[in-house]
Amino acid sequence: MKNFLGLLLTTVVLMACNKKPEAGNFTLNLSHEVDGERLALDNMRYSSPAGHTYEITKLWYYLSDIRLIETDGTIQNAAEGFLVKAEDTNTQSISLNDVAAGNYNKIQFQFGISKANNVEDYLVATVDNQSMFWPEQMEAEGEKGDYHYMKLEGNYDSLKTGKLNPYIVHSGPTNGADNSFIIEFPLEEFEINNNSAELNIKVNLKEWLQNPTVYDFKDWKMVMMNQNAQNIYKANGQSVFSAGQLTISEE
Amino acid sequence: MKNSFIILFLLSFVFSSCKKDKKQTTAYTLLQPYKFPVFENDVEKGITEEGIALGRRLFYDPILSGDGTMACATCHKQEDGFSDKRQFSIGIDGSVGKLQAMPIMNLIWNEDFFWNGRSKSLENQALEPVENPIEMKAHWNIVIDKIKDDKVYQEMFDDAFPEQEITKELAVDAIAQFEKILISSNSKFDKLLIGEYAMTEQEQRGRALFFSEEADCFHCHTGNLMTDLSFHNNGLDANPKPGLETVTNNENDKGKFKTPSLRNLAATAPYMHDGRFATLDEVLDFYSSGVQVSPTIDELMKQGTNGGVQLTEQEKEDLKAYLLLFNDPNFLTNPAFASPF
Incomplete structure (x- = not known):
């Protein structure tokens, strides 16, 4: 009897010690900035590296295939596309629920939608997703229409004439090319175990126009079928996103 | 004692049988056309056969106008895509509108109505033309009184919105239900x-x-x-x-x-x-x-x-x-x- 009680107590203690780790949540918070200032749409107040005063009237883009990577290299995927809209703060927090318990030290995500995923009907056919349609005739032969990666639009004021000029930066799969790219940030190791983690991401929009190539609006009028323009977006886009503070809060 | 109990039991049974059951409405199943956007925010919910029938009648009935001569359909004709062939619609007193009557089709996917987006729901949109002085030039309270006096409408409202008092809110709800099913997807x-x-x-x-x-x-x-x-x-x-x-x-x-x-x-x-x-x-x-x-x-x-x-x-x-x-x-x-x- 004494032995039985001892066994029971040991079992209870061991069970308590072996509590299974539980999934948690992870949120990306995006903040859009130009020149260190929070983005103000429809405001002719920014200076481009090419010497123009400019405004941003529209900014819609996709982030997709967000991967949280564990310290042992295990990748936790959220194979989805998220449409971010500068005018809608609800779209600027991307929450991943039920992230597997584990220790993480890296995050990756795709700017735009990868070639493998950018296919007809990849995303739920919402009105917004349909308005990001990339036409079939701008795809490779035999491929169907899919999605823009980004629509960045606005006006610039040519300093010489004072005249207002529109610019359009629409990136996507020109002739079927994969112009999307992966952004990766190493993170201080953190644990997901029945808790929530939030990572702030700064989106410095000026980088689209300057690093490494200065992008002059006046040189690029029609860009969807211009792979040279898309190459600039792909290269300049690498420095647009930067990781900020990571916050862990217990459930 | 025994007899009294039996009589009481029978009486209560008879009364409960006489009590009218609340009418049931028939949910309308709205099919999403091929390659169209999904319905968001439950917009397709709450549409009923009875609501559509009532909304359709109201849409075509000049009872909504100040002098009984003009219906929604006067300026939104089906053969014209529920729009108006005239550049500007003419109100009941000859007043001329300032904008083209917008077509009514596939509005269930819309969130902003009128050319300038001043209305945020179909129901809210439907409230305005009735009292607009250059359109139907009526007063909703008078319109509702006329509807309440109409036996057909009494029945149709009770079918669509059982046991509810007839109001302008229910009237525009019904009109919106009819407008939501005006889907063009067979071109x-x-x-x-x-x-x-x-x-x-x-x-x-x-x-x-x-x-x-x-x-x-x-x-x-x-x-x-x-x-x-x-x-x-x-x-x-x-x-x-x-x-x-x-x-x-x-x-x-x-x-x-x-x-x-x-x-x-x-x-x-x-x-x-x-x-x-x-x-x-x-x-x-x-x-x-x-x-x-x-x-x-x-x-x-x-x-x-x-x-x-x-x-x-x-x-x-x-x-x-x-x-x-x-x-x-x-x-x-x-x-x-x-x-x-």
Whole structure:
């Protein structure tokens, strides 16, 4: 009897010690900035590296295939596309629920939608997703229409004439090319175990126009079928996103 | 004692049998057309057969107007894509409107109504014309009193909204239910998507133009609704009317009007928010060489400084051929959408 009680107590203690780790949540918070200032749409107040005063009237883009990577290299995927809209703060927090318990030290995500995923009907056919349609005739032969990666639009004021000029930066799969790219940030190791983690991401929009190539609006009028323009977006886009503070809060 | 109990039991049974059960409504199943956007925010919920029948009757009934001569359908005719062939609609006292009557189709996917987006729901939209002094020029309380005196409406309201008092809110709810089912999705374009139609060479050329960066129709007239449901200044005037600015009080929105759908284009003339173009040819001429630059002209009108996209006559004809694929004769003649009177 004494032995039985001892066994029971040991079992209870061991069970308590072996509590299974539980999934948690992870949120990306995006903040859009130009020149260190929070983005103000429809405001002719920014200076481009090419010497123009400019405004941003529209900014819609996709982030997709967000991967949280564990310290042992295990990748936790959220194979989805998220449409971010500068005018809608609800779209600027991307929450991943039920992230597997584990220790993480890296995050990756795709700017735009990868070639493998950018296919007809990849995303739920919402009105917004349909308005990001990339036409079939701008795809490779035999491929169907899919999605823009980004629509960045606005006006610039040519300093010489004072005249207002529109610019359009629409990136996507020109002739079927994969112009999307992966952004990766190493993170201080953190644990997901029945808790929530939030990572702030700064989106410095000026980088689209300057690093490494200065992008002059006046040189690029029609860009969807211009792979040279898309190459600039792909290269300049690498420095647009930067990781900020990571916050862990217990459930 | 025993007998009293039995009598009481029987009486209560009889009374409970006499008690009228609350009427049940019949949910209407709205099918999402192929390749159309999904229904968001439960907009398809709450539509009933009885609500549609009531809304349809109200839509076609001049009882909503001040002098009993004008219905919603007076300015929104089915054969015209539920729009008005006249540039401006005429009110009951001869007052002339200032904007083109907007077509009513596929509105269940919309969140902003009127050319300037001043209404945020179909129900709210339906409230306005009844009391508008240059339209139906009535008072809702008088209209509701007339409806309450009408035996047919008493029954139809009770069928659609059992045991509820007749109000203007229920009236516009019913009208909105009817308008939500006005879905146009059976054009040659839709048949093309399911392989039941093959484009002519001219239509193919038109399609190539439509989706080109040069002509660039597709950014605003996008998706299967043929509209981005947004607001743009498409360069009609050098000094545009306020449009969306009226609602937002933001000067950057001056001249922005809601993008109309291209569906049933052949039936919805005249065109633009003020109906200034009587024909599709005039519209194509405008986009080709009539564009006026103003401070809020849309970025997508990137050829605006050249006056437009400079189409050749052949290109205009090709584009027109493609645009006419969006006509849906079934929608324009569907008896379920026609007057019940």
